Amino acid sequence: MWGVKVTRISDIAEPDRDSPWTRLRGILWAAVALSILSGWFVVTRYSVTRALGIWDIAALRFGVGALLLAPVLLRRPGRLSRSQWREGFVFSLMWGVPFVLLVALGLTLTSAAQASAIAPTLMPLFAAIFSWAFLGDRMGPRRWGALAAILAGLSLLVVAGSATLGPPSPLGLAALVTAGAMWAIYTLRFHRSGLTPIEAAALICFWSTVLFLPLYLVLGLSRLAEASATEIVLQAFYQGVLMSGVAIFTFNRAVTLLGPVAAASIIALLPAVASLLAIPALGEIPSPVESIAIGIIAIGVLLAASRPNR
Structure with a gap:
């Protein structure tokens, strides 16, 4: 499944995650990523339901990001091995253009609250299951219980959202689950x-631009001419600078310091933050049941990220 030698995550040289200082730094990096990712769902839905299309969002995100991070790859081009360039290519398939297009599709067919709940909340569940099933990592009772709480909160959130907005589109739901x-x-x-956080971010933007931008231009997918200059500048900054640069880097730092499952669990707080942002930006107000569901998810996140399970 992974295409690399299978070793336990716990066998890799890494910071001491039992250290309070290490965990505090990891949580702070995750908080920065969380704040940007939360706004991304709202900002992206704002445009894909108006002038810009899914293709424009992807082009702005990775085109601007590739220019911003080009010095990382050009400064010492021989530093990265061929295997790391190949790994960067795989990264671009997992968290590059295909991911953005799937989430954007989900956003057009659901709401910002539903989209921000499904993909980010399922991510730590998938990470934990994949880590346990394919990499041999042990999951203690606390973490399994935390992930169960996150799943219960997500289920309640989707059911509550369906009561007010109607059931989510099957296609939109499938896109978000896959993402x-x-x-x-x-x-x-x-x-x-073995890549640094900034190298991984640069490789994702590089490969995404190389693979997607030619098709975007040749097939005439652009709708930039239909959008205002203000909207284009907003999306270029948020997608290209904040998402492709800052968010990927800070999330990668959190993974390094906390471990993949704990860092991914913190990102499950996205529904809470995105729902709050969607109130003034999109007029999407969560119901009392949705608020309870978000609270359950938050409790699960706190349990999952509090300390490593042994």
């Missing part, structure tokens, strides 16, 4: 890749 699984695979592979 969550791909994100989990990326998280586990990055932890084992």
Whole structure:
């Protein structure tokens, strides 16, 4: 499944995750990534339901990101091995253009609250299951219980959202579930890749641009001419600078310091943050039941990220 030598994650040289200082730094890096990712669902839905299309969002995200991070790859081009360039290519398939297109498709067919709940909340569940099933890592009772709480909160959130907005589109739901699984695979592979957080971010943007931008231009997929300059600048900054640069780097740092499952669990707080942001930005107000569901997810996240399970 992984295409690399299978070793236990716990066997890889890594920071001392029992250290309070290490865990605090990891949580702070995850919090930065969380804040940007939460806004991304709202900002992306704002545009894909108006002038810009899914293809424009992907082009702006990775085109701008590739330019921003090009010095990382050009400064010492011989530093990365061929296997690391290949790994970067796989990263671009897991958390690059295909991921963005799947989430954008889910956003057009659901709401910001539903989309931000499904993919990010399923990601730590997939990460834990894949880590346990394929990499031989042990999952203590606390972490399994935490992940069960996250899943219960997600289920309640989807049911509550269906009561007010109607059931989510099957296609949109499938797109978001697939995106969550791909994100989990990326998280586990990055932890084992030997790449630094900034190198992984640069490779994702490079390969995504190389693979997608020519098709975007040749097939005439652009709708930039139909959007205002303000909207284009907003998306270029948020997608290209914050998402492709800052968010990927900070999430990777969190994975390095906390481990993939704990870092992924913190990202499950996305529904809470995105739901709050969607109130003023999109007018999507969570119901009392949705608020309870978000609280259950938050409890699960706190349990999963509090300390490593032995």
